[in-house]
Amino acid sequence: MSDLLRLATAGSVDDGKSTLVGRLLYDTKSVLADTLDAVHRASADRGLATPDLSLLVDGLRSEREQGITIDVAYRYFATPNRSFVLADTPGHVQYTRNTVTGASTAQLGVLLVDARKGVVEQTRRHAAVLALLGVPRLVLAVNKIDLVGYDEAVFSRIAAEFTAHATALGFPGDAVVGIPLSALAGDNVVERSDRTPWYTGPTLLEHLENVPVEADPHDAPLRFPVQYVIRPRTAEFPDYRGYAGQVAAGTVRVGDPVAVLPSGLRSTVTGIDTADGPLDEAAAGQSVTLLLEHDLDISRGDLIAGGTPPRVTDEFEATLCWLAEKPLLPGARVLVKHGTRTVQAIVTELRNRFDEQRLGRTGSPDSLALNEIGQVVVRTAEPVPVDDYTHDRRTGAFLVIDASDGGTLAAGLVGAPLPVPDGVTAATEGGGSAPTDSHALVSPGP
Structure with missing residues (x-):
């Protein structure tokens, strides 16, 4: 049975992400015949001699009309060696929030650059986001190598520049692999190209099939957010009381001692039920x-934990990827959704803002604007059980929500340090500039 790799593509706009994904689907024969026929017809209507493979991914009408990716497109394909779940994320700066979404569960990031342009601002921004989210491995796909005459020197220069940037972000040297390719022509995507004889590494698909995958750590402490309490109260099950949800981390077995948080009550697991019958364990x-x-008095939002429990606190430091048009100000009143629990909270302090271009930080910024990353202090109205994100990506993550309209404002990582060496400051005078549109602020509470 093949294993599974979750990956995300990222990069600047027009670097060819959708075409690359389409090429992977097309060359691995993962496209249905009717879908391929529709792409051939749409390409012919545009006057193209060959099929536009990006249409296999860009599903929204606005995406097809503009030739860009706006939403995160998830695609599934498989080879005899491995199955894949691929998130194709947008390249535009204003859609960086979607990149955060697509990369949040990725085990590998494929970061594209245009061989003619090299490493650009959005390349560095996406690399920083992938580093912050804890994506363990990167592929630098130097695309459109055909448009620079398959020049080895161009590839080497781009690969060296990006590797230095990724290393500064904390990626180990062996975690970054560079591949010269042409998504349009198919060079080094699935089939090895004879037009790059100087490149002796794997094709993109060969690398994806063979890169080590870090499986979910089933030996990690159990984390089980309660989503629903089941009490049928029928004649057949008069005393049944079950707690439904998804195992977020670790493994639970019948007979395991557990704690219920934030109350701290303790008990023992006596059964594990599913729609297909009882289990002895679940991972x-x-x-x-x-x-x-x-x-016990357990409700939606509680956490059933085993092993070393998370800390229960009403104040914690976190890193926020700000995803909203309206900037964040110190003192903002928001909602925090952690697992299945949603609580009122205040962002009491903005400690640092990360400069992903210079790999520095600005202390005590006035605000966080769209796509900016910063360290903050959050105080919640009631205690919540939290793990550090570096220890557990699932139970260390949370969302910041606008209490007025329910919109998502930020992705939060509990205790996650900014990917920059200590003592490095950004070349920004003062504590950061205040936003100019006072009507677009996340306003502090009274």
Whole structure:
């Protein structure tokens, strides 16, 4: 049985991400015949002699009309060696928030650059986002190598520049692989190209098939956010009380001692139910219903934990990727959604803002604007059980929500340090500039 690799593509606009994904789907024969016929017809209508493979990915009408990616497009394909879940993320700066979404569960990032342009601002921004989110491995896909005459010197220069930047962000040297390719022509995507005899590394697909995958750590401490309490109260099940949800981390077994947080109550797992019948154990990613020995007061939003429990606190430091048009100000009143629990909160302090271009930080900024990354202090109205993001990507992440309209404002990472060496400051005078549109602010509370 093949294993699974979750990957995300990123890069600047027009670097060819959708065409690359389309090429992977096309060359691995992962496209249905009717879908391929539709792409051939659409390409012919545009006067193209060959099919536009980006149309296999760009599904929204606005994407097809503009020739860009706006939403995160998830695609699934498989080879005899491995199955893949691929998130094709947008390249425009205003859609960086979608890149955060697509990369949040990725085990590998494919970062494209145009061989004619090299490493640009958005390349460095996306690399910083991937580093912050803890994506362990990167592929630098130097695309459109055909448009620079398959020049080895061009590829070497871009690869060296990007590797230095990725290393400064904390990626180990062996975690970054550069591949020269042409998504349009198919060079080094699935089939090895004889037009790059100087390149002796793997094709993109060969690398994806063979790169080590770090599986979900089933030996990690159990984290089970309760989504729903099941109490049928029928004649057949008069005393049934189960707690439904998905195992976020670790493994749970019948007989395991557990703690219920934030209350701290303790009990023992007496059963694990599923729609297909009872289990002796369940691991991360499985949706199950847990039965406990004691009749405890447990509701949606509580966390059933095993092993070393997370800390329960009403104040924590976090890194925010700000995703909203309206900037964040110190003192903003928001909602924090962590797991299945949503609580009122205040962002009491903005400590640092990250400069992903210069790899520096600005201390005590006045605000965080769209796509900016910064360290903050969050105080919640009630205690929440949190893990550090560096220890557990699932239970260390949270969302910041606008209490007035329910819109998502930021992706938060508990305790995650900014990917920059200590003591490095950004070349920005003062504490950062205040936003000019006072009507677009996330306003502090009274």
